[in-house]
Amino acid sequence: DTEVTQTPKHLVMGMTNKKSLKCEQHMGHRAMYWYKQKAKKPPELMFVYSYEKLSINESVPSRFSPECPNSSLLNLHLHALQPEDSALYLCASSQDRASGSYNEQFFGPGTRLTVL
């Protein structure tokens, strides 16, 4: 199984809503990532989890709250978002081996988020 799944595929939410994005992989990867991608732009890294611990937070606003309940699951909790947070949110996973391997990231199909 070389697949990263993301749910939901599409999400429309108001600025006062609380919602969550879910990402799952069963490749035994121990590194998981959240990216934000605006239209016609490259993905921007938001968070990295390594062995279920938050390793990188790229100064993301606190209205985005990541969670890694286990090695296969990654969530992104959303609260009080702004219209400018509308984007494609991509999840990825990779091996976490320091040397001798390039550890390519496998991406999910993304969640298209619209904030009204």
Add this chain to the structure above:
Amino acid sequence: AQKITQTQPGMFVQEKEAVTLDCTYDTSDQSYGLFWYKQPSSGEMIFLIYQGSYDEQNATEGRYSLNFQKARKSANLVISASQLGDSAMYFCAMRESNTGFQKLVFGTGTRLLVSP
């Protein structure tokens, strides 16, 4: 800081022809890695090919090859025998850390359109 530059916003190629997508990079690290990803309109990022800074041979994966010129700091992607399904956005990316997980910096991308 590391930087990736893709100077071609869009490229056109006829089916069965070869096409080269340009990528230059800037880094002061001796050890680094370069990736190419394909993003169809569906949104998922698909890993194509990897080149390590110490690799002496240019990487190849099927119809994809990487023209790696270390002194020029370029890592151009060559797609041979283009197919209609190759129409997509292509991103060049650099690994920014030597940790097990991969912090990737992406270029701005090149949109490739393959015509019949």
